[in-house]
Amino acid sequence: MKRWWMLALGVNAHAGVTLGLFGLPLVMPEILRHFNVSLPVGGLIANAPAIGVMCALVAWGALADRYGERVVLGAGVGMAAASLAATAFAGSTWAVITLLALAGAAGSAAMVGGGRIVLRWFEPAERGVAMGVRQVSFTLGMAVAAFALPPMARAHGLPGVLLLCSGVSLLAAVLAALFMAEPPRAISGPGAERAGSPYRQPALWRVHATSALHVVPQVVVSTYGVDCLVTTYGWDDVAAGRLFGVAAIGGALIRVAAGRWSDRTGLRMRPLLILTLGNLAVLALLVAGTLTATRLGVAALVLASVMTVSGNGLAYLAAGELAGPGWAGKVLGTHNTIQNTVSLAVTPVAGALIVGAGYWAGFAAGLACAVASLPVIPRRWERARRS
Secondary structure, three states: OHHHHHHHHHHHHHHHHHHHHHOHHHHHHHHHHHHOOOHHHHHHHHOOHHHHHHHHHHHHHHHHHHHOHHHHHHHHHHHHHHHHHHHOOOOOHHHHHHHHHHHHHHHOHHHHHHHHHHHHHOOHHHHHHHHHHHHHHHHHHHHHHHHHHHHHHHHHHHHHHHHHHHHHHHHHHHHHHHHOOOOOOOOOOOOOOOOOOHHHOHHHHHHHHHHHHHHHHHHHHHHHHHHHHHHHHOOOHHHHHHHHHHHHHHHHHHHHHHHHHHHHHOOOHHHHHHHHHHHHHHHHHHHHHHHHOOHHHHHHHHHHHHHOOOOHHHHHHHHHHHHOHHHHHHHHHHHHHHHHHHHHHHHHHHHHHHHHHOHHHHHHHHHHHHHHHOOOOOHHHHHHHHO
């Protein structure tokens, strides 16, 4: 049972810091009002933590490989809490972006540490479910953010939102620092210690590339979905945020189910391929619904917010297993760095595309990237491993 307690601490740390690092798009209307900026600039502010995340993940991974999760989670998430608190009192737009980037750099420790817990505490046959639970940390954090941040923004503005995010992160950091421990023994099986760099395997590069393509529709939906409901369909800010909160719970459930599926089959990439095909159908409906501004768009937007995150854990786990424990921190850090680099680049581009052509165009770009990922998913490596 101790391994599940360790996983729970990792989930709590990641979920806690997620509010401040990834939950700000849920109060996009308040950001636009607070700073009186355009949608692309608002998107940059809301996703500013990704600037720090992409710069620090590999370093945190190396530190986790050397010093373990207790030091990394306690220090990183604690520093993120301090940065988010400072952001609440910043005056200028660029000061806010800078402080949020610092919060992202610090808080990204939780993104690496949680993944290493799965690889170091769990046997291979349990890792799919365990990684699904670990990936719930993001959707759990987003669900809490969806229900808590819009009402806080309405009552206390953006400073209140940032202070709430800071407090949650601080609590998560203290718990990790007090109770996190090292595993009593090494786990063998897929992902055991490897000699030399795992990047000699083409499959690892393809797993990274697959996730980079999959993050595009996820970012477009999560960053601009609430504003789409408010602007296109006339939804109230708080109601739109709550809808995305319910969708985040659905995303958490589907990640755990996908992990269980992968454990039962012993495969990671084939379930990911099937989930990608499902994403294509949902995104196509989303493009059609928003292009015509019908109710289909609302339903498809909710489904897309669930489906676009469904395969994250499978790709993340495959990268970690290809890396082995000795390289897990660095490889998982690289994996998340690539995702966050793409996220940061896509956010303003998608915002400009939406302003110029409409929300359907931004969602269509996400659909195109999902289609492009189909030949990239490394299925042959997995078949060769089983034979």
